[in-house]
Amino acid sequence: MKITRTLASCHTPDGGLMVLQEHDGQHYLKIGGVQLMSTTASASEQTMAELACGGMPATKPRVLIGGLGFGFTLRRVLELCPANAIVDVAELLQEIIDWNREHLQSVNGLLLDDPRVQIHRSDVHALLDGKQRYDAILLDVDNSPDPLVQKGNARLYNRNGLLRVKAALQPKGRVVYWSANRDKHFAESLGRVFKKVECVGAKAYPQAKKFTHTLFVADRE
Structure with missing residues (x-):
């Protein structure tokens, strides 16, 4: 019988217990006992990167990823970006950055040292200050518009947050939000700020029969 090992743990800013575990060669991140992500289910993160980078400039694109996680979004973005791209990654929790370097090198941890990557130990909201414009923004900072990791993430999904994201995009730039569920009200809010909005179903596993994420x-005009 293969055991589940707890590799590391910490508390989130809201006081929730976050645990990194390994079982049978796979890794799992849980908050308050709820599984937030795993290395067995990364298809939606890769789809997110493909959607975000679809209309990106061929040279010198700048991309912002909100939420490092296990690095699957970052890996696919780097696969799609040219050598002269700049990829900013905002991660609120230092522990997530450290765990990628210490425990997840065999997953995607080594990508943190890619010369195109700039890791910011910061709330992504702070990087959306309009000082830097992005061709693509990928926001995977929480479980959905109804935050699980940190209540403060809710400000990314309200009207002011959407306007802040829009202002940080280049003309023709694109933002993609990851969500564990379909949220009709959030889609409507997006439609009041952006002229072109699409809700795309995403699978957790390539072989899955159902779209479980959204x-x-x-797109900014």
Whole structure:
């Protein structure tokens, strides 16, 4: 019988217990006992990257990823980006950055040292200050528009947050939000800020029969 090992743990800013575990060669991240992500289910993160990078400039694109997680979104973005791209990654929790380097090198941890990557130990909201414009923004900072990791993430999904994201995009730029569920009200809010909005179903596993996640895609004119 293969055991589940707890590799590391910490508390989130809201006081929830976050645990990194390994079982049979796979890794799992849980908050308050709820599984937030795993290395067995990364198809939706890869789809997110493909949607975000679809209309990106061929040279010198700049991309912002909100939420490092296990690095699957980052890996696919780097696969799609040219050598002169700049990829900013905002991660609120230092522990997530450290765990990628210490425990997840065999997953995607080594990508943190890619010369195109700039890791910011910061709330992604702070990077959306309009000082830097992005060709693509990928926001996978929480479980859905109804936050699980940190209540403060809710400000990314309200009207002011959407306007802040829009202002940080280049003309023709694109933002993609990852969500564990389909949120009709959030889609409507997006439609009031962005002219072109699409809700795309995403699978957790390539072989899955159902779309269990939702990717909200919005383009700036």
